[in-house]
Amino acid sequence: MKKEILNPEIQNYINANLNADLHSLLLKKSPFPEVSMQEIVQQIKGKQVAQKKFPFLLKDGIVFPPQLNLEQSSSEKTAVYKSEILKGKKFIDLTSGFGIDAYYLSKNFDAITLIEQNTELLEIVKNNWEVLNKKAQFINQKLEDFLTENKEDFDVVYLDPARRDQHKNKVFLLEDLSPNILEIQDNLLSISEEFIIKLSPLIDLKYLISVLKNVSKIEIIAVRNDVKEVVIFLSKNYSGNIICNCVNLESDEKSFSFNINSEKNAFAKYSEPQRFIYIPNNTILKAGIFNLISSHFKLKKLHPNTHLYTSELRIEDFPGRILEMEVVDSKQIKKKEKFNLISKNYPLKPEEIKKKYQLKDGGYQYLIFTQSKKGKIILKSV
Structure with a gap:
């Protein structure tokens, strides 16, 4: 992370151009030798996304990552909803990304650990959490390496796998995600009683149930009737009925829960x-x-x-x-x-x-x- 982006004069320039035409701005030379115009535009885009998706980050000192990281990040609304159904002592996010989910999901936990293999992205998250006065252990490591070396147990393990392949194309099958969920699910359940995966709203539920072990609950989460996430809960040694909960946030509609076999x-x-x-x-x-x-x-x-x-x-x-x-x-x-x-x-x-x-x-x-x-x-x- 380039800390120069936080210089007051650069931040003033960013704030003054929040409504500027970004294509035209990219054609200009940066007025600041220490940062490029591409880096400035990245921060403008980040603030624009934050206005709608996670307004709690519209504070001085917050740094935004590239567009792709913003796209996969949960919205503040869905993260808050998930946080209300989780609690415990130790929480770990194995693919923390921009850290939106981890920020909210960990609010009812005493100890928080964030794993992220992208060094620059983790530095951005660490900077932002310091600005927000939120504490955590930040580990810059590949998920697979952490699972191999880790000897610690957690109350809740959270995972939001990357849903694009090496060519930046969207993928949906669990074996095509990064990490490959099917390869690591046994390891994940060995370090926690509960493991939670956030997946694309396009994922097929029957497929999920057929390939995942110990599924206990599914949350289908929409915001104003736009389905944003499918969240899967896996509980160690669970073999009972799978409960599915359908919730439409920012509406006056009640959630609807049912046994997945009821249909x-x-x-x-x-x-x-x-x-x-x-x-x-x-x-x-x-x-x-x-x-x-x-x-x-x-x-x-x-x-x-x-x-x-x-x-x-x-x-x-x-x-x-x-x-x-x-x-x-x-x-x-x-x-x-x-x-x-x-x-x-x-x-x-x-x-x-x-x-x-x-x-x-x-x-x-x-x-x-x-x-x-x-x-x-x-x-x-x-």
């Missing part, structure tokens, strides 16, 4: 649209519990391939949107009206629907193009 034994009933239409949030869709949602909330599905539900009653605890709607004919849709368009199991995409019926985005009304068992239908807000 196999659940059955959905079907109906034409009734008074209320239920649209599951994206954590529920990610979990794939389409029949369980129907049976648990006593709702009826419109069609086997349409993940919309209906009822004459309003069920307040439903994890998603509830809309009062009616079936309409396409002739009842006026041109240039404003709608929030949704297309589910329908031949046309929202943009194609908008063009065909000459509609505009926005407003308070919803228009859903979908299918029931009887065929294509259009639903409009009442």
